[in-house]
Amino acid sequence: MTSLASKALPPHYYFDPEVFLYEKEKIFKSNWLFAGTQSAVNQHNDFVTFDVLGYPILIQNIHDEIQAFINICSHRKCKIQLKERGNRPLVCPYHNWSYGIDGKLKGIPKNSTDFEIDTQTKRDLSLKKVYLERCGNFLFINLSKPKIGLRAYLGNFFEILEDLSFSFPEQVKTGSYNWSANWKLAIETVLEVYHVPGTHPDTFSKIADDSCEVLLEKCHNSGHSDLHLEPKKWWGFIRKKLKLPQHKVYTEYNHFFIYPNLAIGITNGTLLSVQTYLPDGVNSCTLTFSLSLTKKSQNTQSGKDTPKSLTALKKAAISNFCNFNHATLEEDREMAEACHKNLLFADTSGILGKCEERISHFHRSWRQDVL
Incomplete structure (x- = not known):
């Protein structure tokens, strides 16, 4: 093995x-x-x-307190909230057992005649809480008692994520994809730009360089690539017409990976992509994404007074970058799934070059946790 190359995971x-x-x-x-x-x-x-690896997670606003729980009623184990999102009290839809702050059991229909559950037992029947902390507008959970707080975990990236969480408030698209590949292979597709000329000749290659400035931060990392002139002009036009501000710092293609499974990308200081990769099993994973724009200026017209031409332009712009996002992810999925199939028959580790040092760093963090 040369001094610049290293081995990937077996x-x-x-x-x-x-x-x-x-x-x-x-x-x-x-x-x-x-x-x-x-x-x-x-x-x-x-x-x-x-769900996180089968654990049903519920995040609920209870009188302006944001709390997280295992979404299982203490009575007969029904989910308390059945939908993916909504607005309703913390009341089980099966038998109307109700809960309050900290998941404390508040109400049991017919308690005095059929259960006689006392105050102490009610406390014992509280919902199981999940640790939750905020980084700006971003929420993070921990299924175990955290070894360290979120700020310490993110290190120098905490303030960066805090800023990004508030700078792109207009969510314009969400979605998910199922990949027939191990979650680590899926993540590896976003941790290097070496594959861009081969995998994305008509998509990502058209907008950014295939070189990357890398920063390693604890178990996390970042990679920043220069955008080409044409996409900068396009985004400049969109910002001018829609009166969108540009982020003051991240104006190229700027990418952050937060271990173990969060990828955040910023395009020309205007578009924020947030992606998570959760394993469904050893052979598949789910990629969940959202796309958001920077905040509109206060003097921007909105609603019914917005000129039809600007409404059409905004729809066209959103359609453009959503289609681009879909095409790029599909190209990555094809490569990840092909690698996953072949790994079953491989007897040696892959080779990682200096251009893939973010993957090497991800593997070191993985080894530290697992081995």
């Missing part, structure tokens, strides 16, 4: 069920995980739900 680490069990315990139940935005649960009784 192939069986990507498909061994026993390794996956260690990942569940040592990585996904032990680290801070991105869980969405506070703006999604701004009002009393707003909620969102999702």
Whole structure:
């Protein structure tokens, strides 16, 4: 092995069920995980739900306190909130057992005649809380008692993420994809630009350089690539017409990876992409994404007074970059799935060059947790 190249993880680490069990315990139940935005649960009784490796998670606004719980009623184990998002009290839809702040059991229909559950037992029947902390508008959860707080976990990236969380408030697209590939392979597709000429000749190659300035921060990392002139002109035109501000710092293609599974990309200081990669099992994962724009200027016309031409332009612009996002992710999915199939028959580790040092850093963090 040369001084610049290094070995990737051994192939069986990507498909061994026993390794996956260690990942569940040592990585996904032990680290801070991105869980969405506070703006999604701004009002009393707003909620969102999702699963993390089978654990049903509920984040709910209870009188302006944002709290997270395991979404399981203490009575007969029904989910308390059945929908992915909405606004309703913390009341189980099955038998109307109700809960309050900190998941404390408040109400039991027919308690005096059929249960006689006393105050202490009610406390014992509280919902199981999940640790939750904020970084600006971003929410993170931890399924175990955290070894360190979120600020310490993110290190120097905390203030960067805090700023980004408030700078792109207009969410214009969300979605998810199922990939038939191990979650680590999916993440590796966004941790280097070496693959751009081969994998993205008609998409990403058209907008950014295939070189990257890398920064390593604790178990996280970032990579920044210069944009080409034409996409800068296009985004400049969009900002001018729609009166969108540009982020003052991140004006190229700027990318942050927050271990273990959060990827954040900023395009020309105007568009924010947030992606998470959660394993569904050892052989598949779900990629969830959102796309958001910078905040409109206060003097920007809105609603019914917005000129039809600007409304059409905005729709066209959103359609343009949403289609671009879809095409790029599909190209990455094809490569990740092809690699996953081949790893079953590989008997040696892959080779990582200096241009893939973000993957090497990801692997070091993974080893530190799992091995």
